[in-house]
Amino acid sequence: xxxxxxxxxxxxxxxxxxxxxxxxxxxxxxxxxxxxxxxxxxxxxxxxxxxxxxxxxxxxxxxxxxxxxxxxxx
Amino acid sequence: xxxxxxxxxxxxxxxxxxxxxxxxxxxxxxxxxxxxxxxxxxxxxxxxxxxxxxxxxxxxxxxxxxxxxxxxxx
Numbered sequence: 001x002x003x004x005x006x007x008x009x010x011x012x013x014x015x016x017x018x019x020x021x022x023x024x025x026x027x028x029x030x031x032x033x034x035x036x037x038x039x040x041x042x043x044x045x046x047x048x049x050x051x052x053x054x055x056x057x058x059x060x061x062x063x064x065x066x067x068x069x070x071x072x073x074x
Numbered sequence: 075x076x077x078x079x080x081x082x083x084x085x086x087x088x089x090x091x092x093x094x095x096x097x098x099x100x101x102x103x104x105x106x107x108x109x110x111x112x113x114x115x116x117x118x119x120x121x122x123x124x125x126x127x128x129x130x131x132x133x134x135x136x137x138x139x140x141x142x143x144x145x146x147x148x
Contacts, residue, residue, distance in 0.1 A: 004131065007134075008131045008134070009142075011130065011131065011134050012130060012131070015130055022101050043121045051136050053129045054129065054130045055128065055129050055130075056085065056086060056089055056127050056128045056129075056133070057078065057082045057085065057086070057127050058079075059130070059148075060082070060085050069148070070085075070148045071145040071146070071148035072145070074133075074143070074144045074145035074148060
């Protein structure tokens with residue numbers, strides 16, 4: 001397993017910040033987004049804080065719940 | 075854990091096809107791409123076949139190894 005360094009942390013935080021921005025733009029709570037994406041609210045919170053190494057499947061779920069393309073989350 | 079259905083399989087295969095296309099365009103072997111991305115060759119093979127639910131960290135690694143932005147892999 002490759003190590004998790006400052007670059008990965010920064011990429012995860014950038015991703016999380018983007019999710020949070022898009023979520024709040026749409027007036028959604030973390031709970032509402034989690035429900036739409038069929039994911040757990042605590043997982044969404046962890047993603048937004050840059051604490052999760054989100055997978056491709058879940059990137060697509062979150063993007064779909066936000067009504068955008070997955071590429072627009074990166 | 076959400077189930078893995080046909081939609082996820084299609085999204086993983088689409089991602090894998092894109093990696094393979096971009097890799098072969100650059101005349102890279104799976105081994106060469108794996109080396110550049112600091113990942114295992116068998117992992118790259120699995121991603122290209124749509125068998126892996128690749129993570130955000132590894133999406134960035136593969137994109138960087140291909141010399142493109144992560145969003146351009148999606």
